Amino acid sequence: MARRIIVIGSGAAGMSAASAARKASSDAQITVFTEDEDIAYSPCAIPWGIEGRSGWDEIVMHTPEFYEKERNIKVVTRTRVESVDGDAKTVTADGQTYPYDALVIATGGRVFVPPVPGADLANVFVVRTVRDGKDIQAALKDVDSVVIGGAGVIGLELAVAIREMGKDVTVIEMMDQVIPRIADKDMADEIQEHLESKGIKFVMKAPIQAVNGDGEVSSVTAAGQEYPCGLMIFATGVRANLDIPKALGLDVGQLNALIAAPTLNAYRRGRLVPDVYVAGDLVQCESAVMPGATMSQLGSTAVRQGLVAGNNAAGGEKKLFGPVASPWVSVIGDKQIAGTGLSLGLASWYGIDTATGSASGLTRARYYPGGKELRVKVIADRTTHRIVGAQIIAGEEATGRIDWLTSAIVNGMTAEDFLMRSENAYCPPTSMVRDVVIAAVEDLCRQL
């Protein structure tokens, strides 16, 4: 009999898993259950959708009909999985019971909304689904001022998108910097200043205490001050969605996310569960930088995990998911900010003493028109001299440079080794003869 594979969740991880399962097995019976109405889109696209830069129909790459017709994958939308029986190997949804041979849990994360009064008022949103994006876009038509709770990359991208629509925008952040945790304060402050120059207001070190209004939000209170607004969006981070895994008794790690084997099998009481796979925002990863756990929660990671989990669930030639450095990039106004590995804050979480090097220059030869500013910061472990992190702010071409540094990190290069063995391709319109990345590592070597 054909292998029955059930995938719960239709985001980057779930749909990648379903497609990889089909690639590995032409006759498997593959069913995806999702509470969402749209599938196979990137939540990272939503700010651009709200601004109207990308159309919703393009953002949603494929429909359930496409999966049915092109890949023989059945996608059941708007349907909550009520329970999973790990012993009987069945999933119950909509009152019906479906047996599985392999289960992929890819229910992702949900936006963490702080438990404050008024969070359920009208015109208060989170931003996770295309439906959220469409609702925000519609509601913005009648609104002049917006408060965004949370200055992470999604919060900042939203702030720019909504500011571009001519609205008054205030970002309220609990920490003392934007992009907390993954960006260092000096890099974050440069981004904040850039956004302030575009008229976006920031309220820092201000936990949100209440959302106020009569039926509909009219202001937000943070650190004792009141900020009037007609619409409020919580972009306050994502927590692993553990309802189903917890009901199944799967092992949860130190970071409150699922522990997984390199094959992406889940564990139960320390034992690998051979027929249950996990992928996406609810998985706790191993760090490629330091021995220990880390959260990745990136679309790129979700896709990579989905491909491994789906392939293995379908009995394909076994694939492994490796430790992660979790490179990220965000386009915020006219600047790109990117990072990889450990920020100074994350490094201190691992107890590492760090040294940093930095350099500034241009993205092109000095004499070639159109070059943009480029600032690179590189972080090493003082004990081993290994490069453990990097951050870049640039007017263009930050992504490839951060991927390059990611490769150096996952390969365990020391700063000195990088300086001796790293090369950059050079052409006046695309780089300086000695790229700023290399100059930053040279500076790092001087600090070690």
Next chain:
Amino acid sequence: MARRIIVIGSGAAGMSAASAARKASSDAQITVFTEDEDIAYSPCAIPWGIEGRSGWDEIVMHTPEFYEKERNIKVVTRTRVESVDGDAKTVTADGQTYPYDALVIATGGRVFVPPVPGADLANVFVVRTVRDGKDIQAALKDVDSVVIGGAGVIGLELAVAIREMGKDVTVIEMMDQVIPRIADKDMADEIQEHLESKGIKFVMKAPIQAVNGDGEVSSVTAAGQEYPCGLMIFATGVRANLDIPKALGLDVGQLNALIAAPTLNAYRRGRLVPDVYVAGDLVQCESAVMPGATMSQLGSTAVRQGLVAGNNAAGGEKKLFGPVASPWVSVIGDKQIAGTGLSLGLASWYGIDTATGSASGLTRARYYPGGKELRVKVIADRTTHRIVGAQIIAGEEATGRIDWLTSAIVNGMTAEDFLMRSENAYCPPTSMVRDVVIAAVEDLCRQL
């Protein structure tokens, strides 16, 4: 007494060496001799200078006066070093004798002009110095049609620049593809078609037999056909300039360039010469991909070698120059082409059996406007599965991606290891959620 350092050559290698020597030693007495009239510029800039996209004054970054005043480095221009006495440790130039404690030879390469009749006619040029560029630019004013001999990257960049100036341009190439040796034919053909669509004509498999004219060039004969033109440029590759090294008896390698230690000391009869350093286009490098020799002859390599040679010549804390993968990139019309490590042709030179993987996609998320086509080809050694080379054609952002792949190559990653452990930063405006580079390596794994 302060250490006396003499540098011969004022290109990327020579001037980097002089500056690094000054950084390593505040009191060294540093003198640079050069036959050139301009110093410290990148020959790669010349096509852009001819087109007028970059000004000659900007291309020449620093003057001798700058070096004298800012770095206390004496630069003697328009002066040929007549001889070097390795035993007495002196250099003779302009009839005067200068003693040295350390010598850096950075005389680079010279354009190879095939020994054909008429190569010395008026309006026949090579392109190596800013003077060449200015002369070509001036001569082009009175000319309608141009022949370029050689379809390497400089030849093609020149072809585009001169075509943009409204001239009729014919490129004549001996081999059956453009960018021979470092690009594979399938990639090269795509670039050639792109240039043909811009009206540039190509004559392939046609060795140049004669340059014809009465005082001034009026046509070029290649493979028995005559091609009329008012100006001709040889862009037929660079050969190591070995006059001084040969007079000194320095060891020359298999590829007819200087053998150097990782410290960039030269050798004489198999023994390291402690007071003579070499850097730039005349150095034979070690390959980072396979055991064996390779030529790099890139501006980026010259700078990296200059920094090591100059530092060590000045007695700084010892630095080493590592083996090279030699990433390169060229902007040719609306396309960027980049490569690293071994092409299929170079792989066969090392006797390697290869497998290739490839993928196509976009430089941005499919739904994000402005994305450009991106094609990635990755080459592995069938025996070890190590990634040994890669090539990219893209509308934008090829450089960072090729630097990323270079890092994978110099770290000895296999295709399978790359697939398990490589990550890309993702944001809709700068990449697909799973970058085309990773998709290409996945295809490569299937071929292995």
